[in-house]
Each structure stands twice: as structure tokens, then as C-alpha cells.
Amino acid sequence: MTEPAITPELVAAHGLKPDEYERLLGIIGREPTFTELGIFSAMWNEHCSYKSSKKWLRTLPTTGPQVICGPGENAGVVDIGDGQAVIFKMESHNHPSYIEPHQGAATGVGGILRDVFTMGARPIAAMNALSFGLPSHPKTAHLVKGVVEGVGSYGNAFGVPTVGGEVRFHRSYNGNCLVNAFAAGLADADKIFYSVASGVGMPVVYLGAKTGRDGVGGATMASAEFDDTIEEKRPTVQVGDPFTEKRLLEACLELMQTGAVISIQDMGAAGLTCSAVEMGDKGKLGIKLQLDDVPQREAAMTAYEMMLSESQERMLMVLNPELEAVARAIFVKWDLDFAIVGETIPEDRFLILHGNEVKADLPLSKLASSAPEYDRPWVETPAAGPTGDIPAIGPIEALRALIGSPNYAHKAWVYEQYDSMVMADTVRSPGLGAGVVRVHGTPKLLAFTSDVTPRYVKANPVEGGKQAVAEAYRNLCAVGARPLATTDNLNFGNPEKPEIMGQFVGAIKGIGAAVAALDMPIVSGNVSLYNETDGVGILPTPTIGAVGLLASADDLISGLPREGDMALVIGTTHGHLGQSALLAEAFGLETGDAPEVDLKAERKHGEFLRANRKLLRAATDLSDGGLALAAFEMAEAAKTGVWLESGHISTLFGEDQARYLVACDIADVPDLIEAGEKAGVKVAQVGQFGGSSVCFGTASAPLEELSGLYRSAFAKAVG
Amino acid sequence: MKAAVLTFPGSNCDRDLAVAFEHSGAEVHRVWHKDTSLPEGVDIVAVPGGFSFGDYLRCGAIAAQSPIGAAVRAHAQRGGYVLGICNGFQVLTEMGLLPGALMRNAGLKFICKTVELQVATTDSAFTNGYDKGARVMIPVAHHDGNYTADAETLARLKGEDRVAFTYSDNPNGSVDAIAGILSDNRRVLGMMPHPERASEVSHGGTDGSVLFRSLTGALALA
Numbered sequence: 001m002t003e004p005a006i007t008p009e010l011v012a013a014h015g016l017k018p019d020e021y022e023r024l025l026g027i028i029g030r031e032p033t034f035t036e037l038g039i040f041s042a043m044w045n046e047h048c049s050y051k052s053s054k055k056w057l058r059t060l061p062t063t064g065p066q067v068i069c070g071p072g073e074n075a076g077v078v079d080i081g082d083g084q085a086v087i088f089k090m091e092s093h094n095h096p097s098y099i100e101p102h103q104g105a106a107t108g109v110g111g112i113l114r115d116v117f118t119m120g121a122r123p124i125a126a127m128n129a130l131s132f133g134l135p136s137h138p139k140t141a142h143l144v145k146g147v148v149e150g151v152g153s154y155g156n157a158f159g160v161p162t163v164g165g166e167v168r169f170h171r172s173y174n175g176n177c178l179v180n181a182f183a184a185g186l187a188d189a190d191k192i193f194y195s196v197a198s199g200v201g202m203p204v205v206y207l208g209a210k211t212g213r214d215g216v217g218g219a220t221m222a223s224a225e226f227d228d229t230i231e232e233k234r235p236t237v238q239v240g241d242p243f244t245e246k247r248l249l250e251a252c253l254e255l256m257q258t259g260a261v262i263s264i265q266d267m268g269a270a271g272l273t274c275s276a277v278e279m280g281d282k283g284k285l286g287i288k289l290q291l292d293d294v295p296q297r298e299a300a301m302t303a304y305e306m307m308l309s310e311s312q313e314r315m316l317m318v319l320n321p322e323l324e325a326v327a328r329a330i331f332v333k334w335d336l337d338f339a340i341v342g343e344t345i346p347e348d349r350f351l352i353l354h355g356n357e358v359k360a361d362l363p364l365s366k367l368a369s370s371a372p373e374y375d376r377p378w379v380e381t382p383a384a385g386p387t388g389d390i391p392a393i394g395p396i397e398a399l400r401a402l403i404g405s406p407n408y409a410h411k412a413w414v415y416e417q418y419d420s421m422v423m424a425d426t427v428r429s430p431g432l433g434a435g436v437v438r439v440h441g442t443p444k445l446l447a448f449t450s451d452v453t454p455r456y457v458k459a460n461p462v463e464g465g466k467q468a469v470a471e472a473y474r475n476l477c478a479v480g481a482r483p484l485a486t487t488d489n490l491n492f493g494n495p496e497k498p499e500i501m502g503q504f505v506g507a508i509k510g511i512g513a514a515v516a517a518l519d520m521p522i523v524s525g526n527v528s529l530y531n532e533t534d535g536v537g538i539l540p541t542p543t544i545g546a547v548g549l550l551a552s553a554d555d556l557i558s559g560l561p562r563e564g565d566m567a568l569v570i571g572t573t574h575g576h577l578g579q580s581a582l583l584a585e586a587f588g589l590e591t592g593d594a595p596e597v598d599l600k601a602e603r604k605h606g607e608f609l610r611a612n613r614k615l616l617r618a619a620t621d622l623s624d625g626g627l628a629l630a631a632f633e634m635a636e637a638a639k640t641g642v643w644l645e646s647g648h649i650s651t652l653f654g655e656d657q658a659r660y661l662v663a664c665d666i667a668d669v670p671d672l673i674e675a676g677e678k679a680g681v682k683v684a685q686v687g688q689f690g691g692s693s694v695c696f697g698t699a700s701a702p703l704e705e706l707s708g709l710y711r712s713a714f715a716k717a718v719g
Numbered sequence: 720m721k722a723a724v725l726t727f728p729g730s731n732c733d734r735d736l737a738v739a740f741e742h743s744g745a746e747v748h749r750v751w752h753k754d755t756s757l758p759e760g761v762d763i764v765a766v767p768g769g770f771s772f773g774d775y776l777r778c779g780a781i782a783a784q785s786p787i788g789a790a791v792r793a794h795a796q797r798g799g800y801v802l803g804i805c806n807g808f809q810v811l812t813e814m815g816l817l818p819g820a821l822m823r824n825a826g827l828k829f830i831c832k833t834v835e836l837q838v839a840t841t842d843s844a845f846t847n848g849y850d851k852g853a854r855v856m857i858p859v860a861h862h863d864g865n866y867t868a869d870a871e872t873l874a875r876l877k878g879e880d881r882v883a884f885t886y887s888d889n890p891n892g893s894v895d896a897i898a899g900i901l902s903d904n905r906r907v908l909g910m911m912p913h914p915e916r917a918s919e920v921s922h923g924g925t926d927g928s929v930l931f932r933s934l935t936g937a938l939a940l941a
Contacts (some may be wrong), residue, residue, distance in 0.1 A: 070899075073879065135739075149828075149829075151827050153829075154769070156829055156831075156860070156862075157729070157731075157769075157770040157773065157774070158729025158731070159769060159770075198822065239771070241773065242770070243728070243729050243770060243774075243775065244773075244774070246728070246729055246731065246770075247728050247729075250728075333753075334728060412832075415831075416828075416829075416830055416831055416832050417828050417829045417830070417831070417858045418829075418831060420734060420831055420912070421833045421858050421859065421860060421916045421922075422731055422735070422768075423731075423734070423735060424732075424735035424738065424739070424913075424915055424916050424918075424919075424922065426920050426922075427922075438921060536802025553921055677843070
């Protein structure tokens, strides 16, 4: 089959700028073939090459005694003692989910699970951070239903418990929803599989599902802004098959036990191209692929299509040839494809053969390492304006504004569609703070949380970046876990605009400072740029996924107070209302600065909380919605009332950081206050749990009525 | 007690079920769907939850045709015990070992939450450790748990005291809020809720463990 001639239009259609094409010509010294152009466009798009973000990502703290492997592999690897490791990452599937919500979200979950089990880990927990446009926007309800169904359909069938996540609504996501999927797995620290190929003449083996035309060009699509031609892009979204993924998981883990795997990579964005180039490059080897041997789902596929297909549930492996028969038998057992499609070669070459033709012949190491890298111009985000006058509102009315909005309503509508208990190790289900699962067969537990407050990041990228990490830290501490490490999923608008790049740079600075101060290095992550529609960017949304460790169930802190328990706040309350949930939900205002984050106080208060867990019945972090929302959520979950002494709006709804709300048996209160005095941590009694109403100062309402509002608002908005 | 826990491609509660049996003192054997025989002396065959064969056809329909099926049927015909949970319940109805069928949930959504069940009969090896009418908390997690059967079958199930569990607050539209049923010899139980997910203190409840302990106790005496 003849390939199209290379024209400037064709180059532009591949997302390559004229100077990038010149660079390509400089590298290969001739005009590329059509297949080669496709390969370069796949390797050089923003999604795969991080060309706008790399310079700044390098500044993030990624090491520590707990880190076994930081960014650069499929997922980060962190030591959890006893020779075990937790392996995790978060990744976006934003653009596909907007185009086709069910499959876009499903394959996002599939991709992140593969990243984890490619490394030899069995996935044990998943989370999802979702951002949608306003509920009143005509697309939103459809997107919410499709995305939630898609996440559930994949994770539930695969058999990983979804134990946490976030769902938010804001007009800036009207034309560009965010789907950030997190997965964590468990492996023995000395049995982790990496992507470094080694040995010449080793068979390159294709595993899993067959290759079809789905997703051809997907990575390039994910790196483009949306406009009104979006409906034409539907064919670039892949279709997920969790049943095949589950078999692939079991087959891969079985295979890894045999010693047959030299290196392995999942085929994610730009499928065969990225996985083969990465394994070759890391092993300083060339790769030769014979595409006729690739298992194909459709007839007459071209080399171009096979190299760029993003068909799901596929892996590429460099095999120890002595164990070929053993390896093949495992894949036959699980009814999966197993095909030798090429070999490692000594020269620095990426050689693609199809039929009797050479379809691509490129210098492999250059292909892997020569992606353009930009130092994009950026401007610092201007200082936030004043918060301004806050209209008068009663405290209960203010609470109603929050819990009646889908942003702060009960999220059971979402998470009850996810299996949160499969594997029978879930100790804390979604709904209140971090999710917790047992490390199967050991006394240890792992806690997971995902956090960011995009309003803060927009107003003040540096403080907002810090806050996302600090909130994750607090959520882990609040369940009794020692925070270990983080993954970042950085969702921003068009980096070619200096103000957007400024948001990115600011957020990275804040995140970097916070993970250093709180000793939770970034071990993996993903950047999603160009989240804009018709030139309007999303709120900057750097989602932080974090993992914490508990030595045993004795360390767990519950989220449920008992009737009669005292309510105390750990940390200092000033009543910061800038960019608060109250302003946004009650008045539609997004004014003022983000709250300041005192990282020393965060660490001190987190450690204080964990050190005094025996005195606590329950704990939760204070974040957006402040004391009032946290007290209500805690009380509602425990089916008891709550009384807070203060009726002041700023005390109740202020979003000062480094604070926790704890419930304490009356008898333990003096000890906790004394411990606070000794440690120099402010501990203040603020009220009491019990009764059947919610009382803030002198205002009150029946718990039952508020609970009804809280539990119906989400479905009412989008259901 | 010797238990055989089956694994089909797509099963994902097989380990969880094996663990629950082990905790109740059973000797557990894992059996692959392509096997054609059960281990010697097996007392109970357990068919786990999950999405066998992706549930791409009717749930459980393909698993019911697996090579191991003949051995499971023969075991049941000999009066052996069989327990099917969630997808396992669907498989058992597709195999014809239990009457009726499981349709898509009335709300058309997957539902995962802990629900209250009532123990409708204690006259079985599975349920004799409960008090009759006891209310127990056990999680559900399914998309197709809406039990249905024709009027005659329902009348028989009730007349013969073969409804094992009912939902207190029907989550999926099941006829008469049926959550689990017994075979006519009372040795085959199919149920949508997951007792293995409520069998340890850290699960937040242990009501499910009673079922496994009832079985171990009853089968030790048998």
C-alpha cells in the first residue's frame, strides 16, 4: 500500500509545529515516511514527551529513604517495610472522557491499573478525582453518568476496590471535564519489574488483546485544545475490556513468577511505539519489529495504524528465550494472545518491517530522547484581590447552601456505583476522609487520599499547590496513617499562554515546597495540558494522590464520634474566608486570596494528632467548608447531632489550614488539652456531639432535615 | 470440612471466599474452570463473585458451560453442598441448580453498600447458626441482582421454606425482596450479598462469618 506524501498540511495534522518538523529532519537527515511521521508525532506530543513541563517537573523532590523508585517508570515504588512495596500512580484521561464519557473513563482506569501491574504489583486500591462543568450545563449530567458508570464498569469487573476520590463541579470544566484515575498495587520489593531491556537477540513478545484501529492518534488528540470539531474525534477513543485486563493481570503475575520476563511495558499512549522505544532506550538497545506477526483484530491494517493504535489491554515484553514454552503456556491458559513480534538488536535502530517493506528505520535513542523541550514563557500570577464584603447569612442557612450543592453534598450516588470492598480488605470505605485497606495477610494497612482545591490554585498557585499536598497530608494523618509519598496529576490549560504557564510554575513551586516539608516525595505523576475549550482554560487542578501507612489496626482513628463526645479543634482558627466554599456556594463569589499554608504547623499538628490517637474517638481534617461542614459531616455519618458554641460565620466556615476536628470522650479531654499545651499545639473545645439537631451558636435545625438535603442534593443536580 | 473454590476467568472474589472458608476452619482447594474433576472428598463447592467471562453474555451463562460444570452438577446430584455468591448465584441459576434468574437491578445501576438482610430460614446447614428472623448486615455489590421467578416457583420456594435471606430495604427490585434461595434438598444456596465481606472485625461487621461457621459445624457433624 502506498503511503501518503509528506506535505506541510500532513505535518501540521500530526500536531508538529514547523520548527519541530525541521528538528525531525535534522535528526534523520531525510524526509520521513508516513509511518515515521506518525511515530515522531506520537513520541513528541505533549502527552508523551512532557515537553512543556519537564523543566519544572525536574524541580520536584522525588527521593527519600522510603522511595525505591521515583518518576520515570510506569509507577512509583515506595517501601512499606517487611520487604514489601506499594506501587502507585495517578493519570488523567480527560479528553477521551469528554468525547465518550463511559469508554474514556473506563480506559483511564484500565490504563492506570496496567501501569501498576506491569511492575509486578497486584492492584489493591483505586481512586478517582473527577471535575465536571456546572450541573446546569446541558452536557454535565450525561458526562457524570457516563464517567461514573465507566469507572465502575472497569474497576468493578477487574476486581479492585475503589476507596476514595473527589467529585467537583465548576463552570470552567463545562467544555473540558477531568478524569484523574489513581491505582495502587502491592509487590515484594525485590520482585519489581522495570522497563529496561537487556540482551541482544532477545525476543520481543506481544501480550494481551489484539490490535485494532481504535485510538489511532489518541495521544495527539489528548494534546490538542478542543473546538467544535470534537464530535469528529470520537473514533480516537479506545474501548475498554476489563475482562481481558483481569486475565492479563493474572497471566502477567503468573508469568513474572517464572523468571521469563526480562523487561515489560504496558502499551498505553501511542501503544506499540512508546512501549518498544522505551524498553530499547533504557536498555541502550535497538528494536526490530515485524508487524505481520502482531495479532490484529481488523483486516488490512497498515504499519502506521499498528504503530499508533491505542487498543487496550496489551503489553510488550522482552522474554528470556529459554522460558518461551512456559510463558506461552500461561497465556494459552488465560486465552490471551502471545506472539513474538520482534527482537532486540545491537545497533541504535528502531526498525519496523511490514510485508517485505521497511516502514520505519529511525535512530532509537534519538527518538526517545530528542523530543523538543520548551522553556515556555510564564508570568507570575498577580496577587489576589481583596475578599470584599460578605453578605449577611445565618450559619444554618450557610450550611444548607453547602450541603445542598452537588460540590459538598453526600457522594453516595457516585461511590455506591463503585465496588469499594472487593478483595475483602477494605477497612474504611469512601465517604469520609481517606480510604483504608489492609495489606493482605499482614497487620499493616495503607491509606489513600486525593486532594486539591482548584479555586485556591487559581487565586494563588503557590499557596494552592501547597494546600493540595497539605490537605492530602492531613487526610492521611486523620485516619492515623503516616504519610509516605505522593503522585501528582497536573491538569492545566494551554501552556503556550504565559499566564497559564505561570499557574503551572507556581503550583509546582508550592507542591515542591510542601512535599519536601511534609516528607512525602512525588514518586510518579502525569501532566495534562491544553485543557481548554474555545480558548477558555479550566481552573488549574493539580490533583495530589497520597499514600500513608499504618503499622496495625490499633493505629486507626475512626471518623465516627459517639453521642456525648466533645468536639475539639486542633490548630489555630483565624476565619479566612477568601476563596472559601461558603463564598462560592452561598454567594457565587470567588474572591480573595487562598488561605496561607504554614507547612511547619501542618507537620507539627499532624504528628501531634497521630501521637495522641489513643485520646481520640474520631478525627477529620478541616478543609473547604471549614469547621461547620466537617462537624456536620462527622455528625451525620454517626447519625448524631452536634452543637458548636460559635455562631460566627468566619469561625464556622473559615478555611484556615493545619487544623483538625476531633471527637473525644469527655474523660479524655483534659489529657488532650494538656498534651497540646506540652507540645505547643492549640487545642480548643468548640462543642459537643449528640442530640438530634445541628446547632451553631443559637441557630439550629433538625439533623434529619439537613441529612435529607445532604443525601438528595447530588442526585437532584445530576441524577 | 473440605471446600473447593472455583475460579473462572473474570472471577474476582475467589480469593476472598477462600480466605473466609479458611478462617472458618475449612481445608480449601482452588479449582480452575477448565478442570474436569473436583478434589477427592470435597464437601462443598463454592462459586465466587466476580464477572466470569466479563458478564458479556447473560451473567453466569458462559461459566455455566465450563468444563468443571459437569463435576459440580454430579456433586450436587450426590447431595453435595454448593454455595454460590453474587456471580456464583447467577452461575448456579444458569446451571439449573437453582430456579429463577437474576435480572439487571431495577435502578439500572451497580450498587455497592452494606445492607440489612433478614434470615428467612434457619433450616439449612448455611443458616442454622443464625436466629430465625435475625437482621444481619452484609454488603451487596452487583449490577444484576434483581431476582425473579415465575409465580409457581415462588410459591414453591415459600411453601417449602427455601427463601434463605430477604432484603429489609430492597435495593435491586428482587421479587419479594429475595436475596438468597435454597435448592429443594436445601444443600445448594445462592445469594447475591457477600458474607465473605462481613466475616472479620476489620470488615466493620462479622454477620457473614456465621454462615461459614454454620457450614463448618454442620459438615463436621455430617
